[in-house]
Structure formats: C-alpha cells, structure tokens
Amino acid sequence: MDEGFELRLIEALQPVRGFALAQGIYHLFSSGLYERIADGPQSVQEVAAALELDAARTSGFLRYLANENYVTLRGDTVALTEKGRGLGPYRPWYELLVGGYAETFQQVTHVLRGKGYASRDGRLVGIGSCGISAYDALPLVRELMSDLPATPDSIVDLGCGDGTFLADLVGDSGTVTGIGVDPYAPEESSAAGLDFVRSGATDYVRNTVASDAEPDSSGLCLAAFLLQEILEQEGRSAVVELVRAALRHSGHLAVVEVDHRPADPQVMQHGLGLAYYNPYYLLHVLTEQRLETDQFWQDLFREAGASVVSRRVVDPRVDSTGLEVGYLLSRQGGAAQ
Structure with a gap:
C-alpha cells in the first residue's frame, strides 16, 4: 500500500463525515437537547431525564458532537460551544x-x-x-x-x-x-x-x-x-x-x-x-x-x-x-x- 492512501481515504470520507454531522445536528435540535443546554452547562443525567432519553446513549451522542466541536463534554457536564450556539438561526x-x-x-x-x-x-x-x-x-x-x-x-x-x-x-x-x-x-x-x-x-x-x-x-x-x-x-x-x-x-x-x-x-x-x-x-x-x-x-x-x-x-x-x-x-x- 502506498504512503498516500490514508490521506486520500480521509479526503474521500469527508462527504460521509458531512452526512453523519448533518444528521447529528438535526437530532440535536429535534431531540430537544439544543434548547435544554442552550441555557448553560448541565448534567447529562439531568438533561436525559428531563427529555426522557436514555442517559448512556445521550452521553455517546453528545461525545460525538463534542468531537466535532459543537458541544463540550467534561465529565457529566455538557454545554454548547460558541460554534454550537451559532447553529440556532439555521435550524429550519x-x-x-x-x-x-x-x-x-x-x-x-x-x-x-x-x-x-x-x-x-x-x-x-x-x-x-x-x-x-x-x-x-x-x-x-x-x-x-x-x-x-x-x-x-x-x-x-x-x-x-x-x-x-x-x-x-x-x-x-x-x-x-x-x-x-x-x-x-x-x-x-x-x-x-x-x-x-x-x-x-x-x-x-x-x-x-x-x-x-x-x-x-x-x-x-x-x-x-x-x-x-x-x-x-x-x-x-x-x-x-x-x-x-x-x-x-x-x-x-x-x-x-x-x-x-x-x-x-x-x-x-x-x-x-x-x-x-x-x-x-x-x-x-x-x-x-x-x-x-x-x-x-x-x-x-x-x-x-x-x-x-x-x-x-x-x-x-x-x-x-x-x-x-x-x-x-x-x-x-x-x-x-
């Protein structure tokens, strides 16, 4: 395998990243998570309970968005990043x-x-x-x-x-x-x-x-x-x-x-x-x-x-x-x- 394969693979997968991210942002809105954490840092357990979501799966979902820099996840505390807050007007x-x-x-x-x-x-x-x-x-x-x-x-x-x-x-x-x-x-x-x-x-x-x-x-x-x-x-x-x-x-x-x-x-x-x-x-x-x-x-x-x-x-x-x-x-x- 030539040394440039991995770089080409990364480039080729960017549309897949975009596909997953678009879905992730949509569900950040539709699940109610966006409005809930827009008020400030909150416990994932509390947020999941308030929205009747599975806490472990919600934590995994938020970890995904944290890796894309839309939320921060420190321990059990989640908050929107500046990039995440900027999404609000574009929800439609x-x-x-x-x-x-x-x-x-x-x-x-x-x-x-x-x-x-x-x-x-x-x-x-x-x-x-x-x-x-x-x-x-x-x-x-x-x-x-x-x-x-x-x-x-x-x-x-x-x-x-x-x-x-x-x-x-x-x-x-x-x-x-x-x-x-x-x-x-x-x-x-x-x-x-x-x-x-x-x-x-x-x-x-x-x-x-x-x-x-x-x-x-x-x-x-x-x-x-x-x-x-x-x-x-x-x-x-x-x-x-x-x-x-x-x-x-x-x-x-x-x-x-x-x-x-x-x-x-x-x-x-x-x-x-x-x-x-x-x-x-x-x-x-x-x-x-x-x-x-x-x-x-x-x-x-x-x-x-x-x-x-x-x-x-x-x-x-x-x-x-x-x-x-x-x-x-x-x-x-x-x-x-």
Missing part, C-alpha cells in the same frame, strides 16, 4: 433538508430507475420551509405587499405549511384576517382572525370560487413554493387555472418560486449555490415538484390573464444568488379571465 434548513428530505436521498437509485417519485416527510418540509421563509420569503412577500394599492382585508395562504408564515403576515396588522390552506395545516388556530383548512390548494380554490360567496377584491392570495408542486402533480393547465381562479377570488396573487438554473456556473459556483441550491435542485428532480425558469413563470402568468405588478428577489444580505423570486400579480384589465 436542517428541518427541511435533513428532516423533511432524509428519506428522499435514500431513494435516489430507485427513482433513477424510473420507479416513481421519491417520498418526503410533508410535515417537516412544511415546518422547515416556513422557518426558512422568516429569513427570505416572508420579507419578500412583505415587499410585494408594499406594492399593493392598499393593505388587503384578508390573506389566503395556499400551501401554508405549519401556518407560521401566514400568522406573521396577519400579525403585522390587527385588521387583516387569514385563511391557511394545506393538507398538513394545523387542526386549529389559537390566534383571532386566523383559520386553517386541511385541503389541497386547487380543490380549495376551485370550490371557493365556484361557491356563491362574493369575491374579495380587496384580498390577497399567496402561493409560496406551491406552483412547482401543482405543475408536476397536475400539469400546466392546472396551474393556469389556479392563477385565474385565485385572481377571480382576490384582487391580487403573490407568488414565490425558485428560478431553475442548475447549469448556470454563475450561481452554481456561488457558496450558497453549492451549499443549498445544488441539493435543493436535486430534490426537485426526485420528488413531485417541478422547478422552472423565471421566463417560464412569466409566460404562464400571461397565459392565465395575469399582469405582473412587481417582481422582486430576496434581500442579498440573506441570499445574493437572485434565485428566489417573488411576483405580485393582478388581473389584466381588472376583469376575470
């Missing part, structure tokens, strides 16, 4: 990519063989997506709403996930009511003026627009990362009809989507391009979601009889790739199509 990315899509990555070969779509944990995908949105899509939608002629009376969030995105928007003003629609929506809301419906977006919009209720011309419909789902699962015509129906129901529709540019070296060699968008693009090849280009969406909006009132991208201090795009749509000529 782990909830989405590791929690929501862990099973997806296990099915790559199966899907490559044409055996249908890969599965995912829809509940965790919704939680992670809403958490990430607090940094990118939520401020983006607020900017789009600033382009409205007036503050909407109501917001219908189609594909609301765990509802936190909509709750933040409704909470911005005490006079706006909200309805969140999602198969994984909360069963009930504890906030006044906020209701949830467990339903698919197309069924909800179709049934609502077909009802006798008067359209809310001063309302806003929201479709954040939703059209990509409908495009793959129900086809282009279903997306066109959803846009038309949403605009018949409300005066405006806000859409957030990700521009599909996986072969563009300008963005794919960007740090966030490799760290986030490269796996994000891969996941969308495997699951029932279809990303499309900015031009594709703008052409589809015209086909649906919608005008783009404004187009915005995420604050470059959060994401400077320009890949996440928001559109504020209205009906062409102010009439239903």
Whole structure:
C-alpha cells in the first residue's frame, strides 16, 4: 500500500463525515437537547431525564458532537460551544433538508430507475420551509405587499405549511384576517382572525370560487413554493387555472418560486449555490415538484390573464444568488379571465 492512501481515504470520507454531522445536528435540535443546554452547562443525567432519553446513549451522542466541536463534554457536564450556539438561526434548513428530505436521498437509485417519485416527510418540509421563509420569503412577500394599492382585508395562504408564515403576515396588522390552506395545516388556530383548512390548494380554490360567496377584491392570495408542486402533480393547465381562479377570488396573487438554473456556473459556483441550491435542485428532480425558469413563470402568468405588478428577489444580505423570486400579480384589465 502506498504512503498516500490514508490521506486520500480521509479526503474521500469527508462527504460521509458531512452526512453523519448533518444528521447529528438535526437530532440535536429535534431531540430537544439544543434548547435544554442552550441555557448553560448541565448534567447529562439531568438533561436525559428531563427529555426522557436514555442517559448512556445521550452521553455517546453528545461525545460525538463534542468531537466535532459543537458541544463540550467534561465529565457529566455538557454545554454548547460558541460554534454550537451559532447553529440556532439555521435550524429550519436542517428541518427541511435533513428532516423533511432524509428519506428522499435514500431513494435516489430507485427513482433513477424510473420507479416513481421519491417520498418526503410533508410535515417537516412544511415546518422547515416556513422557518426558512422568516429569513427570505416572508420579507419578500412583505415587499410585494408594499406594492399593493392598499393593505388587503384578508390573506389566503395556499400551501401554508405549519401556518407560521401566514400568522406573521396577519400579525403585522390587527385588521387583516387569514385563511391557511394545506393538507398538513394545523387542526386549529389559537390566534383571532386566523383559520386553517386541511385541503389541497386547487380543490380549495376551485370550490371557493365556484361557491356563491362574493369575491374579495380587496384580498390577497399567496402561493409560496406551491406552483412547482401543482405543475408536476397536475400539469400546466392546472396551474393556469389556479392563477385565474385565485385572481377571480382576490384582487391580487403573490407568488414565490425558485428560478431553475442548475447549469448556470454563475450561481452554481456561488457558496450558497453549492451549499443549498445544488441539493435543493436535486430534490426537485426526485420528488413531485417541478422547478422552472423565471421566463417560464412569466409566460404562464400571461397565459392565465395575469399582469405582473412587481417582481422582486430576496434581500442579498440573506441570499445574493437572485434565485428566489417573488411576483405580485393582478388581473389584466381588472376583469376575470
């Protein structure tokens, strides 16, 4: 065996290290350990007892994270390192990519063989997506709403996930009511003026627009990362009809989507391009979601009889790739199509 083998082995195993570490960080959050030890150094025995965890296994898990410098473990006392504390704001990315899509990555070969779509944990995908949105899509939608002629009376969030995105928007003003629609929506809301419906977006919009209720011309419909789902699962015509129906129901529709540019070296060699968008693009090849280009969406909006009132991208201090795009749509000529 040549002397360079061990060095090459170490390099070759770095993706395995990353795989294990991503799982470890996700479970540091999901187990409740992160919040528990964020308050300061504590006994592993006490922490394990409080969280109903096996103490010996918890100690071994924390030793693993200590070797990666996310916690310190001195005797029976555990504490977060500065590096560990720095993880807090980025929890949603782990909830989405590791929690929501862990099973997806296990099915790559199966899907490559044409055996249908890969599965995912829809509940965790919704939680992670809403958490990430607090940094990118939520401020983006607020900017789009600033382009409205007036503050909407109501917001219908189609594909609301765990509802936190909509709750933040409704909470911005005490006079706006909200309805969140999602198969994984909360069963009930504890906030006044906020209701949830467990339903698919197309069924909800179709049934609502077909009802006798008067359209809310001063309302806003929201479709954040939703059209990509409908495009793959129900086809282009279903997306066109959803846009038309949403605009018949409300005066405006806000859409957030990700521009599909996986072969563009300008963005794919960007740090966030490799760290986030490269796996994000891969996941969308495997699951029932279809990303499309900015031009594709703008052409589809015209086909649906919608005008783009404004187009915005995420604050470059959060994401400077320009890949996440928001559109504020209205009906062409102010009439239903």
